[in-house]
């Protein structure tokens with residue numbers, strides 16, 4: 001068709017909007033959202049990418065059947081905490097808690113007295129129960145927020161002493177030193193990239209010291225001629241120690257011996273520990289502050305705490321994550337047994353081969369990811385497909401994200417619940 005014909009063939013907006021096939025979408029998404037989708041489809045007709053008769057179908061496809069544009073993903077990467085895929089998947093208990101808290105809920109209300117109650121008290125109680133060394137706890141928006149709050153409340157206009165070996169970039173260009181500097185606290189760097197000792201810290205102490213910051217270098221490892229100062233030694237210097245463990249382990253995890261945990265660092269004498277909620281803890285995005293009662297209270301009362309507070313859905317999911325007896329999906333993926341993973345990969349590959357898909361099983365290590373235990377390999381197995389599958393699977397339904405390696409598309413079952421193996425097989429077959 002010539003350009004002018006194409007333009008003339010574009011169905012009018014009011015005609016499309018009146019189409020009965022769009023009635024349900026109209027109720028659900030409202031007129032504005034619907035109109036935007038119609039305009040996009042009309043544009044496609046103008047460019048020749050869509051036939052005029054396809055507009056209604058295209059609008060329905062754009063809006064999809066999901067209430068938001070975020071699509072569920074089968075994570076076949078073998079990366080347990082994949083930041084681009086939303087880090088920790090929530091447990092069934094946490095998901096149910098979110099649904100229950102979605103409407104009106106007593107997040108800040110005492111049903112017995114009918115009076116206002118402390119917001120999120122149950123979540124902080126659950127945290128204190130999980131970490132006996134913490135006298136008090138606070139939940140904020142994320143790990144970065146916990147650090148910013150500590151720096152602002154305890155050291156604005158004063159000095160924070162930190163080792164040059166712990167000036168970490170968290171990811172996506174965000175750096176802890178810049179984060180701290182944005183609060184008005186002054187960073188005083190001590191030691192070198194590979195070695196810092198207690199005398200370096202001691203020499204930097206002064207009347208304007210707010211605290212010593214200890215940061216766990218969670219997403220990289222330095223090896224060779226290295227030394228760092230333990231929390232126990234730092235605590236002996238007589239100024240508060242704020243320790244950022246990052247990954248959110250509350251107690252020691254024997255399978256991840258290099259990851260610090262809140263209980264141990266508090267027991268060593270840290271004044272407060274900060275951490276993320278959606279890394280190894282396996283909960284919703286949140287930042288945790290745990291530790292000495294007066295200090296946590298000071299942070300809770302700081303005006304910035306109001307700006308960093310979490311919503312009722314986070315509180316609900318967080319409490320459920322901590323109190324549920326069931327292991328979180330993160331724990332399950334971390335501890336997935338290599339033989340079981342092999343059996344699953346074998347079965348998936350066999351079924352695919354029966355349907356003519358060129359699939360074989362290969363050894364493939366998973367990783368913790370998300371800035372945790374960077375050196376730890378999690379032994380496992382994956383189904384290897386020709387590389388072309390990678391893109392087809394990403395844009396398919398359900399969306400499957402695999403790992404491209406050596407010209408192949410690897411599908412690692414580690415982070416996929418085994419109840420979803422069948423969906424994975426169907427997704428691959430749909431691409432074949």
Ligand SMILES: *Cc1c(COP(=O)(O)O)cnc(C)c1O
Pocket residue numbers: 142143144145168170215216217218219244245246247275276277286287370371
């Ligand atoms: C991940 C991480 C952070 C940031 O936590 P977010 O929850 O992503 O804001 C801070 N410090 C360390 C050491 C981390 O690993």
